[in-house]
Amino acid sequence: xxxxxxxxxxxxxWEVPVNQTLLDALRLRGLPGTKxxxxxxxxxxxxxxxxxxxLDSCILLAVQAAGMSIVTVEGLSTxxxxxxVQEAFTQNGAIQxxxxxxxxxxxxxxxxxxxxxxxxxxIRHVFVGNLCRCTGYKKPIEAVLSAVRDDDTS
Amino acid sequence: xxxxLSVVGHRSRKVDAAKLATGRAxxxxxxxxxxxxxxxxxxxxxxxxxxxxxxxxxxxxxPGVHAVITYKDVPRIPYTSAGQSWPEPSPYDQFVxxxxxxxxxxxxxxxxxxxxxxxxxxxxxxxxxYEELPAVLDPHLxxxxxxxxxxDESESYGIxxxxxxxxxxxxxxxxxxxxxxxxxxxxxxxxxxxxxxQHTCLEPHVTICFFDEDGRLVVRTSTQIPxxxxxxxxxxxxxxxxxxxxxxxxxxGGFGNKQEVVTEPIAAVLxxxxxxxxxxxxxxxxxxxxxxxxxxxHLWLTTGLRRDGTITANSLxxxxxxxxxxxxxxxxxxxxxxxxxxxxxxxxxxFFADIVxxxxxxxxxxxxxxxxxGFFAMEVQMDEAAEAVGMDPVxxxxxxxxxxxxxxxxxxxxxxxxGKKPRVMHSVGLPECLDRGAEASGWAAKRCNxxxxxxxxxxGMCILMQGSGVAGDELAAAALKMNEDASxxxxxxxxxxxxxxxxxxxxxxxxxxxxxIENIIIRSGDTDxxxxxxxxxxxxxxxxxxxxxxxxxxDARQQIVAVAARMMxxxxxxxxxxxxxxxxxxxxxxxxxxxxxECLYGENKTLVIGxxxxxxxxxxxxxxxxxAEVEVDIETGQIRPVHIVSAxxxxxxxxxxxxxxxxEGAVAQGLGYALTEEVQIGDRGQxxxxxxxxxxxxxxxxxxxxxxxxxxxxxxxGPFGAKSVAEIAINGPAPAISNAVxxxxxxxxxxxxxxxxxxxxxxxxxxxxSAQVSL
Numbered sequence: 001x002x003x004x005x006x007x008x009x010x011x012x013x014w015e016v017p018v019n020q021t022l023l024d025a026l027r028l029r030g031l032p033g034t035k036x037x038x039x040x041x042x043x044x045x046x047x048x049x050x051x052x053x054x055l056d057s058c059i060l061l062a063v064q065a066a067g068m069s070i071v072t073v074e075g076l077s078t079x080x081x082x083x084x085v086q087e088a089f090t091q092n093g094a095i096q097x098x099x100x101x102x103x104x105x106x107x108x109x110x111x112x113x114x115x116x117x118x119x120x121x122x123i124r125h126v127f128v129g130n131l132c133r134c135t136g137y138k139k140p141i142e143a144v145l146s147a148v149r150d151d152d153t154s
Numbered sequence: 155x156x157x158x159l160s161v162v163g164h165r166s167r168k169v170d171a172a173k174l175a176t177g178r179a180x181x182x183x184x185x186x187x188x189x190x191x192x193x194x195x196x197x198x199x200x201x202x203x204x205x206x207x208x209x210x211x212x213x214x215x216x217p218g219v220h221a222v223i224t225y226k227d228v229p230r231i232p233y234t235s236a237g238q239s240w241p242e243p244s245p246y247d248q249f250v251x252x253x254x255x256x257x258x259x260x261x262x263x264x265x266x267x268x269x270x271x272x273x274x275x276x277x278x279x280x281x282x283x284y285e286e287l288p289a290v291l292d293p294h295l296x297x298x299x300x301x302x303x304x305x306d307e308s309e310s311y312g313i314x315x316x317x318x319x320x321x322x323x324x325x326x327x328x329x330x331x332x333x334x335x336x337x338x339x340x341x342x343x344x345x346x347x348x349x350x351x352q353h354t355c356l357e358p359h360v361t362i363c364f365f366d367e368d369g370r371l372v373v374r375t376s377t378q379i380p381x382x383x384x385x386x387x388x389x390x391x392x393x394x395x396x397x398x399x400x401x402x403x404x405x406x407g408g409f410g411n412k413q414e415v416v417t418e419p420i421a422a423v424l425x426x427x428x429x430x431x432x433x434x435x436x437x438x439x440x441x442x443x444x445x446x447x448x449x450x451x452h453l454w455l456t457t458g459l460r461r462d463g464t465i466t467a468n469s470l471x472x473x474x475x476x477x478x479x480x481x482x483x484x485x486x487x488x489x490x491x492x493x494x495x496x497x498x499x500x501x502x503x504x505f506f507a508d509i510v511x512x513x514x515x516x517x518x519x520x521x522x523x524x525x526x527x528g529f530f531a532m533e534v535q536m537d538e539a540a541e542a543v544g545m546d547p548v549x550x551x552x553x554x555x556x557x558x559x560x561x562x563x564x565x566x567x568x569x570x571x572x573g574k575k576p577r578v579m580h581s582v583g584l585p586e587c588l589d590r591g592a593e594a595s596g597w598a599a600k601r602c603n604x605x606x607x608x609x610x611x612x613x614g615m616c617i618l619m620q621g622s623g624v625a626g627d628e629l630a631a632a633a634l635k636m637n638e639d640a641s642x643x644x645x646x647x648x649x650x651x652x653x654x655x656x657x658x659x660x661x662x663x664x665x666x667x668x669x670x671i672e673n674i675i676i677r678s679g680d681t682d683x684x685x686x687x688x689x690x691x692x693x694x695x696x697x698x699x700x701x702x703x704x705x706x707x708x709d710a711r712q713q714i715v716a717v718a719a720r721m722m723x724x725x726x727x728x729x730x731x732x733x734x735x736x737x738x739x740x741x742x743x744x745x746x747x748x749x750x751x752e753c754l755y756g757e758n759k760t761l762v763i764g765x766x767x768x769x770x771x772x773x774x775x776x777x778x779x780x781x782a783e784v785e786v787d788i789e790t791g792q793i794r795p796v797h798i799v800s801a802x803x804x805x806x807x808x809x810x811x812x813x814x815x816x817x818e819g820a821v822a823q824g825l826g827y828a829l830t831e832e833v834q835i836g837d838r839g840q841x842x843x844x845x846x847x848x849x850x851x852x853x854x855x856x857x858x859x860x861x862x863x864x865x866x867x868x869x870x871x872g873p874f875g876a877k878s879v880a881e882i883a884i885n886g887p888a889p890a891i892s893n894a895v896x897x898x899x900x901x902x903x904x905x906x907x908x909x910x911x912x913x914x915x916x917x918x919x920x921x922x923x924s925a926q927v928s929l
Contacts, residue, residue, distance in 0.1 A: 099407060125854075128853050135815055
């Protein structure tokens, strides 16, 4: 099936099988940052922003994204300029194996659009859908808080 | 001369952070390969069966299918998937594919096809005729006379007693336990039960195999053990080591599950059959059902005590379920005894263990490597011991823990490795860990103060010890090359699986070479490099590979100094390499860049190549004192961890961010082990909960407050004084929480996970007992 989507700001025309997930469609198009982990919407490693909302791309069909705008973790940075959340994750020791990290960063970046000055408790809650087996979540949560702080001071 | 450290000990940003944060193609499956074939497996629907016939003809005819393999298509060579030193101490009891299946899900056949969908379709077309055999689903019945023999094949070897399903056996005594028990005023005898735990690495096992232009087999794989994998794969497939090239890209978590050769052999055979690149990637369900798990155990612990609080004897007996195959069978259970027992000073210790086969999922290496099981039993028992002699649990530990200069005899008697050298304690930071942990947790004020009402508070604690590598069974080799701009390529054989070891190793090299960390370009885990390593396990990398990189960097520095001395017409003695320059005592200096250019193009042509190899019989233990505050709901039985304080003696924190991250992650995984995680098995041996929905790991909202205190008791044998940090903290949450629950509501939980059902049952039992007493 032929669909039109906007991926990281660029209009694209995709020819996709009707049963292909958005996750597979993105990965097959050279965007490997979105990760395959559970394929059942339980872990958040495949989160992408679809028309302004962070969603698990493993339980969305590519055709469901027709006409929509998708932002992946690759689309958050501009050249070597990282998104504030990406920068904060790298500066705060929040990345260990890194496999869940794109999903966390996408989720946090999306949430900060809606709530630019969240509390620690709110970030904890936002990350409920992002399973991480390495960090114990402490440093990722601190990273988001520090991204907010750094943004305030700039 | 001791100068201030400029890179080591700093919170350097991880060298791989940016690529991971931006989602660049870093992991095994992130590359695109022309002509890649996808693999799906046929898996056994029975726990124990012989394959009478396999018909693959229909599957082979499915358009898009390129190869179908069964046991008939692979060499019949028994091997172990356990990635360990050679010869592996695990039994050689596996085949790439076999004519018998020994647990539900055991792979029977594999298909390589153009797409995953076609492969799945072909799998459904493979007809397998099974002769079902009686299965052993209870490890307590494995050794019973007349029990079905799981490894009845003639080719396997290294099994302790196949006729009794006994994969391995341990029987060690130090001193005289019987006498110790006779001399005791109080004897405690308790049983403990621990469950299957799944690693749940976010990245599943995944391997891509292909042949390069020279006809060598390239294996791009998510592994903790690149060099072991090369040797083991060559062995299992009967091909020369020189024809195998392992590439370890970025790895999305290992935790021991990838200290195994799991997906590599089938992918390699299919690549050989098809001549095309082949990928085998486990699904999440396959991770839960056919990868590896933490060994379930039944433990019996007997402790003799004098009224003054000294321990007269500790005797540990263990029954371990290794599942269908004996990967890490002997050595994991070895750690169950050799880590907790010597932590306590008693002259009399006994350790007896049977490690049995069952027709159940495979157990294997898992962070902590047997120690979490043993520490759960030991530390709950020590809490009870403290109570029995009327001592505060912290004071009881202060009285009994191993001291600086003392010797751990148990690890020499029963430990893994060819070392067999008693471990002498050169650094013991436990006293400081106990003091600072008690203070940070509010131990004195909060203990014995449960409050009333539905939710009761309690405090519990434990102490822990681990190792830094396998004593006597480690080798690391690294090479460091200097470039024109005073950057250095660093090649190591170790595997950064998320631990941060690439960063730590770069910090060590940068410190010695007097350059910023950005000048070190590291490549790890590529077997075609000038490197070697046993891999990322046993908390070895910072200590073993760290020392090796230190040596390589010092070697390079000496070569640099020699050239600089000629350039400056100075004596090499007394020249300092610091901040990108080589400086003499009189203040003359050249930049490293000038030295590099001189080396490559000047009068003194040479390539600076630092070389380091390191092997040791030492394995100094890090120590932990962990304190848990919990809240127990006496109506629902829910245990909520409130605050976990981990005071960790790491020797030297080479990078505090990384050390804290290792501790925090281990605590999170240990909390799951303590409270929520269990691979549940049905009556036919099937896994009942192979999804994140039904297998509950801690999420952000479940986490208690975490406090991590890094204690630095300098280890004289370690690089910059460092020992290990990666595993030790995972041992702590289960016993600390069990002890905290006792403080809160007076019940002893000796079975994991500590579910609300178990809490309520124990509370009921307690109130029945007290009702009887009051009658």
